[in-house]
Amino acid sequence: MSAARPRFREQFLQAREDAIVESVNRLLAEKGFEAMTVDEVVADVGIAKASLYKHFTSKEELAAAAMVKVLDRALDELARLRGLELNALGRLQAVARWAYEQQIAGQMPALPSQNSTLRAALVGDKAYMDRLVQLSDELGGWILEAQGQGHLNAALPPELVLYTLFARACDPVLGVLRASGAHSDAQIVDWLVTTCFKGLAG
Amino acid sequence: MSAARPRFREQFLQAREDAIVESVNRLLAEKGFEAMTVDEVVADVGIAKASLYKHFTSKEELAAAAMVKVLDRALDELARLRGLELNALGRLQAVARWAYEQQIAGQMPALPSQNSTLRAALVGDKAYMDRLVQLSDELGGWILEAQGQGHLNAALPPELVLYTLFARACDPVLGVLRASGAHSDAQIVDWLVTTCFKGLAG
DNA sequence: GTCTATAAAGCGATAGAC
DNA sequence: GTCTATCGCTTTATAGAC
Numbered sequence: 001m002s003a004a005r006p007r008f009r010e011q012f013l014q015a016r017e018d019a020i021v022e023s024v025n026r027l028l029a030e031k032g033f034e035a036m037t038v039d040e041v042v043a044d045v046g047i048a049k050a051s052l053y054k055h056f057t058s059k060e061e062l063a064a065a066a067m068v069k070v071l072d073r074a075l076d077e078l079a080r081l082r083g084l085e086l087n088a089l090g091r092l093q094a095v096a097r098w099a100y101e102q103q104i105a106g107q108m109p110a111l112p113s114q115n116s117t118l119r120a121a122l123v124g125d126k127a128y129m130d131r132l133v134q135l136s137d138e139l140g141g142w143i144l145e146a147q148g149q150g151h152l153n154a155a156l157p158p159e160l161v162l163y164t165l166f167a168r169a170c171d172p173v174l175g176v177l178r179a180s181g182a183h184s185d186a187q188i189v190d191w192l193v194t195t196c197f198k199g200l201a202g
Numbered sequence: 203m204s205a206a207r208p209r210f211r212e213q214f215l216q217a218r219e220d221a222i223v224e225s226v227n228r229l230l231a232e233k234g235f236e237a238m239t240v241d242e243v244v245a246d247v248g249i250a251k252a253s254l255y256k257h258f259t260s261k262e263e264l265a266a267a268a269m270v271k272v273l274d275r276a277l278d279e280l281a282r283l284r285g286l287e288l289n290a291l292g293r294l295q296a297v298a299r300w301a302y303e304q305q306i307a308g309q310m311p312a313l314p315s316q317n318s319t320l321r322a323a324l325v326g327d328k329a330y331m332d333r334l335v336q337l338s339d340e341l342g343g344w345i346l347e348a349q350g351q352g353h354l355n356a357a358l359p360p361e362l363v364l365y366t367l368f369a370r371a372c373d374p375v376l377g378v379l380r381a382s383g384a385h386s387d388a389q390i391v392d393w394l395v396t397t398c399f400k401g402l403a404g
Numbered sequence: 405g406t407c408t409a410t411a412a413a414g415c416g417a418t419a420g421a422c
Numbered sequence: 423g424t425c426t427a428t429c430g431c432t433t434t435a436t437a438g439a440c
Contacts, residue, residue, distance in 0.1 A: 013423085034236045035316060047424075047425090049417080049418095050418070050424070050425065051424050053418075054423060057417095058416085059415095059417095112234065112236075113377065114233050114237060115237070152403060152404050153396070153397075153400070153402060153403060154404060156393060156397065156402065157384075157385070157393075159379070159382065160379060160393055160397070163378050164375050171369065172369055173366055175315065176365050177365060182361075191359075191362055194355070194401075196402065197401045197402050197403045198355070198403055199397065199398060199399045199400040199403075200358065200363055200366060200399050201291070201355060201400055202353055239433065239434085240433075240435085241432095249406075250406060250408075251434090251435080251436095252408085252409095252435090253406050255434095255435065256405060257405095260434085
């Protein structure tokens with residue numbers, strides 16, 4: 001163990017890890033897990049591949065680190081929303097809006113639900129699972145509250161509502177609609193929040 | 203050109219191609235485009251890889267052939283629905299229901315919207331594009347009709363409704379809800395059709 | 405057209421010098 | 423810890439005999 005200025009060294013390494021995770025987050029949002037290569041990540045950060053593997057032992061662990069970060073941002077947003085004067089439905093709609101805005105900003109990593117080795121790495125990651133459970137618990141509470149107030153369809157199982165919110169956070173409709181270039185980002189987000197909660201019907 | 207029983211030979215080759223496309227369709231529905239390997243396809247059909255490449259010149263072309271088949275099935279369903287006594291909204295809901303049932307049956311191939319080489323192969327495939335345009339046109343007409351009758355939210359651009367229907371056909375919510383094992387397939391389909399058209403709100 | 409065998413390339417991960 | 427160089431594996435695609 002070196003004794004000389006361990007603080008500086010520590011901070012430098014932490015900053016490098018943050019840079020890696022930030023690149024991974026952006027690349028995952030851009031192209032998804034399978035299309036993202038470790039070579040791209042290291043080229044983007046400007047380090048050698050072997051250096052990256054000193055910080056993270058696998059590509060899956062990289063993705064897990066990015067997911068931890070996005071879950072932290074989501075939990076921060078939930079905390080912020082609790083401080084506002086909104087009912088449960090309003091908070092849930094605000095969460096959906098936040099997720100769409102993250103996606104527009106290129107900050108919403110997209111992971112394939114099919115990849116088994118990735119899923120195994122995620123469920124084995126305590127930092128990830130803890131945050132996922134906490135997020136699900138808090139949202140679950142809001143869902144029950146909104147259903148009790150008659151603001152959410154009480155005939156739907158809360159888990160269905162929760163899964164739907166998670167799925168809509170990565171809704172590909174946003175991307176194709178945005179690529180058409182015919183509407184503003186704000187307009188698109190409004191429409192998507194509307195269709196999520198009120199559906200397509202008139 | 204051989205002159206001996208060309209009909210039989212032709213039919214045999216057609217049957218083999220059909221078997222290939224059927225395998226591709228199932229594997230695409232199971233694991234998606236990137237996770238599906240050509241080796242799996244040929245192992246499933248029981249032929250050599252070089253034989254497959256005599257019928258299809260690339261993995262992308264395989265996927266396109268599977269998409270043509272599923273679009274044909276969709277167009278057949280649209281023709282069937284036109285013969286029923288349903289208004290435009292009812293037909294659109296029936297199409298959504300049909301798509302969910304295809305997904306449950308493992309017959310709805312899932313293609314990544316990000317893969318650029320795949321997209322290029324698809325837009326360059328006339329058979330695929332013709333069917334996609336025809337399907338979009340017919341659904342677009344129903345959407346306008348339902349909006350005119352006040353049964354669909356007329357404030358939403360028709361393209362948004364169309365993209366949403368396409369996206370919901372591959373909605374991952376169905377898979378995770380089904381994996382939980384707590385509900386019947388019919389119940390899940392009903393819920394998803396409801397959330398698609400009426401949203402989560404009560 | 406179908407087969408066996410192999411080429412060609414991409415990618416995740418690591419060895420070993422510094 | 424970081425680098426260069428490379429391993430080892432997977433996967434797409436093809437060559438050449440039959």
